[in-house]
Amino acid sequence: MEEKQSLISPPVPLAQLGEDQNLKPRMETRGLSVYYGKKMGVGSVTMPIYTNQVTALIGPSGCGKTTFLRALNRMHDLTPIARVEGEAILDGQNIYTPGVDPVEIRRKIGMVFQKPNPFPTLSIYDNVVAGLKLLGVGKKSVLDEAAERSLRQSALWDEVKDRLRAPGMSLSGGQQQRLCIARALAVQPEVLLMDEPTSALDPISTQAIEDLMTTLKKHVTIVIVTHNMQQAARVSDFTGYFLTGELVEFGPTNTLFTAPKDPRTEAYITGRFG
Amino acid sequence: MTQISGNLRRRQLWDKVMLGLLVLGSLVVVAPLVLVLSKVFLTGFSALNLAFFTQDFQPVEAGGGGLRHAIVGTILMNLLALLIGGTLGLAGGILLSEYPDHPVNPTLRVISDLLNGLPALLKGLVIYTLVVIPTGSFSGYAGALALGLVMVPIVLRATEGVLKLVPWNVREAGLGLGLPRWRVILSLVLPAASSGVITGLMLGFARAAGEAAPLYFTAGGSQYLNFNLSQQTESLALTIYKYANEPSPLRVEQAWAAALVLTLLVLIASLLARWVARVRP
Ligand SMILES: Nc1ncnc2c1ncn2[C@@H]1O[C@H](COP(=O)(O)OP(=O)(O)O)[C@@H](O)[C@H]1O
Numbered sequence: 063m064e065e066k067q068s069l070i071s072p073p074v075p076l077a078q079l080g081e082d083q084n085l086k087p088r089m090e091t092r093g094l095s096v097y098y099g100k101k102m103g104v105g106s107v108t109m110p111i112y113t114n115q116v117t118a119l120i121g122p123s124g125c126g127k128t129t130f131l132r133a134l135n136r137m138h139d140l141t142p143i144a145r146v147e148g149e150a151i152l153d154g155q156n157i158y159t160p161g162v163d164p165v166e167i168r169r170k171i172g173m174v175f176q177k178p179n180p181f182p183t184l185s186i187y188d189n190v191v192a193g194l195k196l197l198g199v200g201k202k203s204v205l206d207e208a209a210e211r212s213l214r215q216s217a218l219w220d221e222v223k224d225r226l227r228a229p230g231m232s233l234s235g236g237q238q239q240r241l242c243i244a245r246a247l248a249v250q251p252e253v254l255l256m257d258e259p260t261s262a263l264d265p266i267s268t269q270a271i272e273d274l275m276t277t278l279k280k281h282v283t284i285v286i287v288t289h290n291m292q293q294a295a296r297v298s299d300f301t302g303y304f305l306t307g308e309l310v311e312f313g314p315t316n317t318l319f320t321a322p323k324d325p326r327t328e329a330y331i332t333g334r335f336g
Numbered sequence: 337m338t339q340i341s342g343n344l345r346r347r348q349l350w351d352k353v354m355l356g357l358l359v360l361g362s363l364v365v366v367a368p369l370v371l372v373l374s375k376v377f378l379t380g381f382s383a384l385n386l387a388f389f390t391q392d393f394q395p396v397e398a399g400g401g402g403l404r405h406a407i408v409g410t411i412l413m414n415l416l417a418l419l420i421g422g423t424l425g426l427a428g429g430i431l432l433s434e435y436p437d438h439p440v441n442p443t444l445r446v447i448s449d450l451l452n453g454l455p456a457l458l459k460g461l462v463i464y465t466l467v468v469i470p471t472g473s474f475s476g477y478a479g480a481l482a483l484g485l486v487m488v489p490i491v492l493r494a495t496e497g498v499l500k501l502v503p504w505n506v507r508e509a510g511l512g513l514g515l516p517r518w519r520v521i522l523s524l525v526l527p528a529a530s531s532g533v534i535t536g537l538m539l540g541f542a543r544a545a546g547e548a549a550p551l552y553f554t555a556g557g558s559q560y561l562n563f564n565l566s567q568q569t570e571s572l573a574l575t576i577y578k579y580a581n582e583p584s585p586l587r588v589e590q591a592w593a594a595a596l597v598l599t600l601l602v603l604i605a606s607l608l609a610r611w612v613a614r615v616r617p
């Protein structure tokens with residue numbers, strides 16, 4: 063136990079981040095664990111998520127990246143066997159404190175899933191504004207404006223502006239994923255969680271989504287799960303490396319990829335992972 | 337080479353045989369339906385006349401009258417039954433599918449299975465005991481409740497089944513947007529299953545519209561036109577049952593005509609439902 067602890071590098075103290083000294087964590091987890099029944103999904107993760115930065119979660123399949131990500135906006139509430147321990151703090155408040163409404167949390171912390179999941183019965187336009195509409199926004203000008211803004215942000219506007227009434231399902235896989243990103247952005251979340259958003263996509267769509275992350279982070283704090291280390295290196299400012307449910311190492315992406323502190327991280331990023 | 341083409345020929349032949357069997361099977365299933373429907377249409381149509389729609393009950397000696405009172409009663413009772421049975425069935429189906437761990441579910445499932453297995457006549461008796469005896473009279477309301485009981489298990493099962501077919505990720509997507517669960521269910525999950533849900537409602541509706549037995553001790557039947565369901569009320573299904581057993585050939589003809597009109601009512605209702613489903617989004 064003690065030995066393990068010493069291998070986990072603590073969150074990088076703000077002072078060490080050099081020029082980025084004014085970084086503030088938008089979220090923070092403290093000893094966050096998720097159990098599926100008796101089985102541990104992730105164990106005791108302590109990690110900051112810095113405002114307007116892209117944080118990547120990497121690690122081999124099954125190491126708990128998705129499990130950790132879903133704990134950040136209380137998506138596990140829907141899985142009866144899942145149990146969360148520890149804290150996930152958003153703007154100074156633990157989102158697991160009794161009395162906190164998970165619906166409010168999810169409104170601030172949006173999510174993009176691994177498989178594109180547009181609403182099957184809705185048009186492109188209605189998919190994008192679904193959140194706003196169902197939250198009670200009825201004014202057409204507001205919805206139109208939000209639809210265009212979100213579709214521009216997700217780099218889909220030019221491709222769909224002439225067929226906003228077509229079914230969301232009529233788009234290609236890559237377009238559907240950008241539609242889902244637009245849909246998540248339309249409700250203006252503070253944090254956007256993305257679970258391997260490009261794993262099902264072709265290189266061009268992947269490129270489009272990576273590009274838009276760089277633009278988006280001016281407005282939104284992004285956490286992205288990826289099994290693709292190059293992607294993490296390309297798009298993220300901070301990276302956390304997970305292994306069998308543990309956060310092995312967390313730090314600025316540059317540092318983690320060029321000078322990993324933990325031998326397990328080094329083994330993984332140099333491809334010597336067994 | 338020859339072996340391959342021989343194989344191919346055999347497979348093509350086999351393919352034709354199987355296709356033929358499928359077509360034959362479908363015909364065997366559809367044929368009785370076509371026969372019944374054509375008998376209803378031919379016999380019923382020749383017995384239809386204007387009086388059928390404009391007059392109410394008359395004795396055979398006075399010309400036999402028409403069945404306006406039964407048509408009105410059927411429509412009113414079935415619409416109310418749809419409202420009651422449809423709402424309860426939908427609610428139950430949603431509960432079973434969307435809140436699988438809800439504590440009332442085991443009870444709900446038992447009640448639904450019980451209702452499903454209970455003969456329609458006994459559903460009528462249930463309402464007779466619960467409503468007719470306490471209120472002291474037969475009424476269209478009691479009839480509608482009994483028909484509602486016929487619909488509930490059908491609608492409930494259909495709703496539960498089709499909701500479970502909606503991919504889980506639709507719910508996740510909705511909840512991920514910060515929508516409350518009930519919103520996600522009503523505005524995203526239900527519409528994704530709408531055609532199945534509407535089919536379930538129509539199945540229940542059609543089934544109830546054809547039931548005479550549960551109305552015996554509840555609606556009680558009537559010879560007069562009334563738009564007030566607190567009165568005894570007639571329905572086409574009841575009329576068919578009564579008239580078909582009467583010695584007078586006129587009554588038997590009227591029963592055929594009633595069967596035709598009932599079939600058309602159900603047909604119109606289901607076309608209307610499909611149209612609504614198509615237009616709504
Ligand atoms: N709903 C679930 N029920 C039980 N075990 C689960 C469930 N979801 C994930 N797990 C388990 O939790 C561990 C972490 O899974 P996951 O977070 O999906 O990994 P990753 O996203 O890194 O591939 C795995 O061992 C997986 O089998």
Ligand SMILES: [Mg+2]
Nearest residue numbers: 127128129257
């Ligand atoms: Mg995963």
